Amino acid sequence: MNYNFDEIIDRKGTNSVKWDAVEDRWGRNDLIPMWVADMDFRTAPFVVEALRERLEHEVLGYTFACKEWADSIISWLKERHGWTIREEMLTFTPGIVRGLAFAIQCFTEKGDKVMVMPPVYHPFFLVSQKNEREVVYSPLILKDGQYHIDFDRFRKDVQGCKLLVLSNPHNPGGRVWTKEELSQIADICYDSGTLVISDEIHADLTLPPFKHSTFALISEKARMNSLVFMSPSKAFNMPGLASSYVIIENKEILHRFRTFMEASEFNEGHLFAYLSVAAAYSHGTEWLNQVIAYIKGNVDFTESYLKENIPAIKVIRPQASYLIFLDCRELGLAQNDLNQLFVEDAHLALNTGTTFGKEGEGFMRLNVACPRTILVQALEQLKEGKSNFFKRL
Template identity: 80%
Template sequence: MKYNFDEIIDRTGTDCVKWDAVQQRWGRNDLLPMWVADMDFRTPPFVIEAIRKRLDHEVLGYTFACKEWSESIINWLQERYGWTISREMLAFAPGIVRGIAFAIHCFTEKGDKVMVTPPVYHPFFLVTEKNEREVVYSPLVLRDGQYHIDFDRFEADVQGCKLLILSNPHNPGGRVWTNEELARIADICDESGTLVISDEIHADLTLPPYKHPTYALASEKARMNSLVFMSPSKAFNMPGLASSYVIVENEELRHRFFKYMEASELSEGHLFAYLSVAAAYSNGTEWLDQAVAYIQENIDFTEDYLKEQIPAIQMIRPQASYLIYLDCRELGLSQSELKRLFVEEAHLALNDGTTFGKEGEGFMRLNVACPRSLLHKGLEQLKQAVASAK
């Protein structure tokens, strides 16, 4: 089946954050939203059909995890990543950020240190701070157009940290870490006594020729000292269902975390949480392949457009996901001036680079998971804004 990713869908009036929260966030509603990390494509028809079929039975009573939920995850991980897990290693989580918060509560105390690698997905450090833990920042290094880990600094910074929250693949840079890098992280964290929380929500959006290396498969030390969080929500455009899961191979860690989750019924899903995952993973290969190909074409389109029309703005080419980190430092603007350029002149709503840490000064994050006509429109508006600012 050929899916249509060029279709423009009016999402306004659906209480969606990406479109309907623009007025609240920017104080105006004339901006083209290219910020929040969801897609402007239809959620796949097989997911919608699974929900519709359940709604045909007009009793929305209590539910439990259907066997197709765990079976679909186990099969997906085996086929996609060569990762063999058992049902006992798997637990539901009502969203990955929530799951990370649960892990912080389970494995740390107030005042404990938790390390992140900025620029990085901001809830990592915001959730840590709000739960009264100390955030340790170990910045990545931008080199040759990609982010890299400064392992000498990483090893020094991680000392005394109870947790490392790892973005794998990395957001906002879109970097796919290598097996060698992950194994080195595992060695260092094993030595320092630091538990690794690996957020792999963008794994299914890894762009060819790159392949996603799940953290737990990097080495035995990685396997025995990690919690891996995953979800089909980004790849199949259904984050509103808040359906994620965690995999813990170490039996001792698993018993401790699952017991914590079960004590407050945090591992119980809602009516559509299980069947939507089963539908996505059981039927989604063809749809996802086409979606990834379309996203990759949008990335190519953006890269070519910037080089030809706005050479002062460069991009970090993502190896995974539909998020592009725009390097705007050549414009010579302060961050406030840069934000004004995008909002007041280009009429675009993007994520401010400093949202991801002070290392994001001079950057903006662009979401290209939209019909190409909208992407072209946004880039045209940016081109005109930059030209008029000269």
Template identity: 75%
Template sequence: MKYNFDEIIDRRGTESVKWDAVNERWGRSDLLPMWVADMDFRTPPFVLNALKKRLEHEVLGYTFACDAWYTSIIEWLKQRHDWNVSREMLTFMPGIVRGLAFAIQCFTEKGDKVMVMPPVYHPFFLVTEKNKRKVVYSPLMLRDSQFYIDFERFRRDVQGCKLLILSNPHNPGGRVWTSEELKQIAEICKENGTLVISDEIHADLTLPSHRHNTFACVSETARMNSLVFMSPSKAFNMPGLASSYCIVENPEIRCQFQEYMEASEFNEGHLFAYLSVAAAYSNGTEWLDQALSYIQDNIDFTDRYLREHMPAISMIRPQASYLIFLDCRKLGLNQEELVSLFVEGAHLALNDGTIFGKEGEGFMRLNVACPRSVLEKALKQLEQAL
């Protein structure tokens, strides 16, 4: 089946954070939203059909994880990531960020240190702070328009940290960490008694020519000292269903986390949480491959447009995901002026780079998971503003 990613779908009036919260966030409604990390593409028909079919039965009673939830995840991880997992390794979570909060509460105490590597997805440090833990920042290095880990600094900073929250692939930079980099992280963390939480929600959005490396698969050390968080929500555009899962290979760590989750029934999903995952993973290969091809074309289009029309703005080319970190430092603007250029001048709603940490100063995050015509319109508005 050929899917149409050029279709314009009006999302206004659906309580969409991306579209309907613009006025609340920016105080105006004339901005083209290119910020929140969901797609403007139609959620795949096989997911919607599974939900519609369930609604044909007119009793919405209590539910539990169907066998297809387990088997679809197991088969998907094997086929897509060459990872052999078993049923008992899987724990349902009502979202990745909530899962981070649960893990922080489960494995640390108030005042404990938790390390993050900015610029990085801001809930990593916000959730840590709100749970009364101390955030340790170990910044990434930007070299040749890609982010790299400063392992000398990493080794110093991780000392005394109970947890490392790893963005794998990286958000907002779109970096796919190599197996060697992940092995080194695993060894250093093991030496320091630091448990690794690997957020791999963007794993299935790894773009052609790159290969995602699951943290738990790179070495025995990584396998026995990690929790891996995954979800089909980003790849299949269904984050509103809040259906994620955790994979833990180490039996002791797994038992501790599952007991914590079960104590408050955090591991219980809602009616559609299980059905949607099974539908996405059982039927999604062709749709996802086409979506990734379209996203890659949008990334290439953005790169060409910037080079030809706005050379003062460059981009960190993502190796995974539809999020582009725009490097605007050559414009010579402070962050307030930069945000004003995008909002007041270009009438665009993007993520301010500094929300990912002070290392994001001079950057803006652009979401290109939209029809090409919308992306072209946004870039033209930015060009005119410049």
């Protein structure tokens, strides 16, 4: 079956954060929203059909995890990532950010140190701060158009940290970490007594020819010292269902986390949480392959367009995900002026780079998971907006 990702779907009026929150955030509603990390494509049809079929039975009573939930995860991880797990390693979490918060509460105390590597997905440090943990920042290095880990600094910064929150693949840079890099992280964190939380929500959106490496498969040290969070929510465009899971191979860590989760029933999912995952993983291979190809085409188009029309804006080409971190530093603008260019002149709503830490100064994050015609319009508006902005200077 061929899926149509060129279809333009009106999402306004659906309480969509991406579309309906634009006016509250920017004070205007004439912007193309390319910020929140969900797709403007239809959610995978087999997921929608599974939910529709369940609704035909018009009793929405208490539910529990269907057998297909665990079976589909086990099968998907084996086929897609070469990871053989058992059902008892799985724990449901109502979203990965919530899962991160639960892990912070479970494995650390107030005042403990939690390390992140900015620029990075902002809930990593915001959730840590709001839970009164001390955030340690160990910045990445941008070199040759990709982010890299400064391991000399990493070794120093991680000392005394109870947790490392790892974005794997990286958001916003889209970097797919190599096995060698992940192995170094595993060794250093094991020796320093730092538990690794690996957020692998973008793993299934790894773009060819790159291959995602699951952290727990890197080495025995990685396997015994990690929690790996995953979800089909990004890959199959269903984040509103708040359904994710964590895999823990270390029995002691698993027991501690499972006990914490069960104490408040945090590990109990809602009616659609289990059905949607089972549907996505049981029927999703072809749909996912096609959406990845379409996203890759949008990335290629964006890179070519900017090189030809706005060469001062550089693409940090994502190796995974539909998010592109735009390096706008050659424009020579302060972040406020850069934001003004995108909003007031180009009429675009993007994530400002400093959302991801001060290391994001001079950057903007662009979501290209949209029909190509919308992307073309957005880039043309950016070209015209940039011209108009500098004419006024």
